[in-house]
Amino acid sequence: xxxxxxxxxxxxxxxxxxxxxxxxxxxxxxxxxxxxxxxxxxxxxxxxxxxxxxxxxxxxxxxxxxxxxxxxxxxxxxxxxxxxxxxxxxxxxxxxxxxxxxxxxxxxxxxxxxxxxxxxxxxxxxxxxxxxxxxxxxxxxxxxxxxxxxxxxxxxxxxxxxxxxxxxxxxxxxxxxxxxxxxxxxxxxxxxxxxxxxxxxxxxxxxxxxxxxxxxxxxxxxxxxxxxxxxxxxxxxxxxxxxxxxxxxxxxxxxxxxxxxxxxxxxxxxxxxxxxxxxxxxxxxxxxxxxxxxxxxxxxxxxxxxxxxxxxxxxxxxxxxxxxxxxxxxxxxxxxxxxxxxxxxxxxxxxxxxxxxxxxxxxxxxxxxxxxxxxxxxxxxxxxxxxxxxxxxxxxxxxxxxxxxxxxxxxxxxxxxxxxxxxxxxxxxxxxxxxxxxxxxxxxxxxxxxxxxxxxxxxxx
Ligand SMILES: [Zn+2]
Ligand SMILES: [Zn+2]
Numbered sequence: 001x002x003x004x005x006x007x008x009x010x011x012x013x014x015x016x017x018x019x020x021x022x023x024x025x026x027x028x029x030x031x032x033x034x035x036x037x038x039x040x041x042x043x044x045x046x047x048x049x050x051x052x053x054x055x056x057x058x059x060x061x062x063x064x065x066x067x068x069x070x071x072x073x074x075x076x077x078x079x080x081x082x083x084x085x086x087x088x089x090x091x092x093x094x095x096x097x098x099x100x101x102x103x104x105x106x107x108x109x110x111x112x113x114x115x116x117x118x119x120x121x122x123x124x125x126x127x128x129x130x131x132x133x134x135x136x137x138x139x140x141x142x143x144x145x146x147x148x149x150x151x152x153x154x155x156x157x158x159x160x161x162x163x164x165x166x167x168x169x170x171x172x173x174x175x176x177x178x179x180x181x182x183x184x185x186x187x188x189x190x191x192x193x194x195x196x197x198x199x200x201x202x203x204x205x206x207x208x209x210x211x212x213x214x215x216x217x218x219x220x221x222x223x224x225x226x227x228x229x230x231x232x233x234x235x236x237x238x239x240x241x242x243x244x245x246x247x248x249x250x251x252x253x254x255x256x257x258x259x260x261x262x263x264x265x266x267x268x269x270x271x272x273x274x275x276x277x278x279x280x281x282x283x284x285x286x287x288x289x290x291x292x293x294x295x296x297x298x299x300x301x302x303x304x305x306x307x308x309x310x311x312x313x314x315x316x317x318x319x320x321x322x323x324x325x326x327x328x329x330x331x332x333x334x335x336x337x338x339x340x341x342x343x344x345x346x347x348x349x350x351x352x353x354x355x356x357x358x359x360x361x362x363x364x365x366x367x368x369x370x371x372x373x374x375x376x377x378x379x380x381x382x383x384x385x386x387x388x389x390x391x392x393x394x395x396x397x398x399x400x401x402x403x404x405x406x407x408x409x410x411x412x413x414x415x416x417x418x419x420x421x422x423x424x425x426x427x428x429x430x431x432x433x434x435x436x437x438x439x440x441x442x443x444x445x446x447x448x449x450x451x452x453x454x455x456x457x458x459x460x461x
Contacts, residue, residue: 117171117236118437123161134240139186142244146234146458148257149176151444166229173235174200174228175265177257189245196248198241200265201407202226205246216404237459249410252418259417262424268407270296276401277352277377279304286310286341286350286369289357290318292427292453297356299422312337317450325426341369355380372396379403427453434459
């Protein structure tokens with residue numbers, strides 16, 4: 001085989017291999033061409049060089065993000081073989097800078113640009129894929145290295161096709177904490193190195209709704225639930241957060257990642273629900289549903305010190321969890337709920353009802369258990385339309401408040417966690433690394449093994 005064909009084949013192989021991994025190969029290929037063009041005589045040495053680069057790509061591929069030490073020998077090999085090739089052929093001076101440049105564009109570049117991301121492929125199918133690492137797109141963006149994430153029921157809604165605005169191909173996940181890697185020019189509230197919570201809502205902070213604290217209705221085209229739905233989310237190694245000044249909150253040093261994990265989504269939801277429900281100290285409060293959001297709501301309701309809190313839940317396992325962790329709280333089941341509330345309230349029903357279950361009959365149960373002039377807050381997301389039978393409730397004069405979290409209280413929630421007044425860590429029943437997220441989904445989705453919430457640890461923590 002002629003030396004040119006030989007070198008060309010190796011270069012081409014390496015080119016395709018790198019291309020497949022998303023690595024820019026232009027520079028090193030240019031270098032090869034330059035090398036071949038000028039000096040195809042010492043072909044053997046060029047082949048060694050090409051081999052070296054290819055080998056380093058394989059080494060880089062087989063080690064993980066924190067495997068710098070594994071990466072090093074591969075790179076040294078490339079450098080050495082290139083160096084030798086050049087030295088024997090032309091002397092060192094001319095080509096050493098090129099060699100370093102080519103190596104830098106090879107394995108090192110790959111480590112920076114490729115990451116694992118759990119991806120919404122099509123209805124019914126999520127997959128862990130390699131994707132380019134996100135980059136800043138706007139001066140108000142931040143890139144966050146995800147250290148801990150979680151799986152939310154809303155992720156399952158995307159998987160099962162009940163979130164029509166979810167875009168196939170996006171990385172899912174909207175519950176996460178991490179470390180700021182990079183910020184855009186206009187970001188002022190966080191800096192690289194800060195540990196942060198990420199808000200499920202993306203909001204501009206400037207429009208009419210944002211200025212009034214109704215951030216869920218932000219009119220910005222990117223506003224609302226974007227992360228892990230319309231744009232790439234956080235079940236990945238890195239995530240780009242738009243409007244970082246609004247969407248990120250710095251975690252106090254004494255608060256752990258696990259303590260802060262739910263701040264940006266389910267805890268924000270519970271906090272918001274309790275805040276808008278006008279709870280007074282003499283009230284009997286009924287919470288329907290003791291899933292993860294129900295428990296977060298319960299904790300936030302308890303901050304208001306109501307006279308009595310009743311939790312209604314169908315699952316015996318979840319009722320046991322409530323009994324165990326919140327001994328002062330009364331529990332009941334949907335079947336016995338109406339009678340139980342009647343017996344345990346002073347005015348013919350609960351003063352405040354928070355509906356967090358989203359079950360088939362839970363909306364009806366909510367207004368039926370409410371006393372006249374009560375507040376009924378509906379946090380739940382339903383699969384189907386719900387009936388509001390006004391004739392049946394005529395004269396009850398109920399006030400309904402309906403859901404869609406305004407997640408703008410994250411700083412306050414973090415300070416309550418810091419003060420030891422909120423603790424959602426008992427909700428984390430399972431822990432998996434990102435590489436095993438499939439398994440985490442299987443357990444969460446099928447409610448196996450007593451799961452409440454799963455924590456997914458990022459790479460390179
Ligand atoms: Zn969620
Ligand atoms: Zn806005």
